Amino acid sequence: MKEAANEAGPPNTRNKPMTGREKELLVALAMVVRQYLSENGDTIYGDNSAGERVIKVLTAFGLMEPVNAVISRWTEEGKKFLAENTNVPLKPN
Helix, strand or coil, rough: CHHHHEEEHHHHHHCCCCCCHHHHHHHHHHHHHHHHHHEEECCECCCHHHHHHHHHHHHHHCCCCCCCCCCEECCCHHHHHHHHCCCCCCCCC
């Protein structure tokens, strides 16, 4: 029963490796953030509902972290994920 409760939690709390499908979707979401949301270095300004939803998903996987209500930033894990899975470098601060 405890395992079932763990399955329902955010993906990064399942203690399971990311599936290929999850990785594929996260790469797409990360690319959307990189292309469409305002960025200053590793800080993202996601002040629209679509941006907020994308950031929420990336945060659930540990790739981003909130700074305040409208600003988030890439975590070290997120930066590593971007470097390994996309060809779009982070903009310098």
